[in-house]
Amino acid sequence: MKVIGEFIILFALWLLLTWSLAPAQVIAGVLVSILVIGLVGDIFLFKVGRAFNPVRIFWMLVYIPYLIWYIVLANLDVAYRVIHPDLPIRPGIVKIKTSLTTDMAKTFLANSITLTPGTLTVDIKGDELYIHWIYVHGKDIEEWSKYIAGRFEPILRRIFE
16 A cells, blocks of 8 residues: 555656656656655655545645745745845844654744745754744744744644644
8 A cells, every 4th residue: 555655646746747648758657656666665754644634635735825825925025125225134043943743744844934035944953943034033932933933833733743
């Protein structure tokens, strides 16, 4: 069952990346998917069966536009800071805490933070993430955690935990 799930995920990814149903592309996708499973199928980091849970898929579909919305807002904020005559930045590296427990959830959180302009995940150690932030405000780890990660964690928890 694990191999079939891995094949479905890899083949679907192939179809999304090539965006073609031409017979040559489909055959190439099947062959590449089988080759990848044969070479590295044993090191998949997550349980494939969990990926096909309809509730998790629903929350992932909710998360994608939610993340895009915050990326757009952050783009506007960074654009404002760049064109503002006083260049209102106060960069720094802050430590935030996450309540997420799985490595996959923490990775998605770190990538979501990095995709959001103005923030960059520098390191992850246990339940702490180190974030480079274009405009540090607030005084403590709880406030920074709530502002940077708090908006993503509830949905990521429903997807990955």
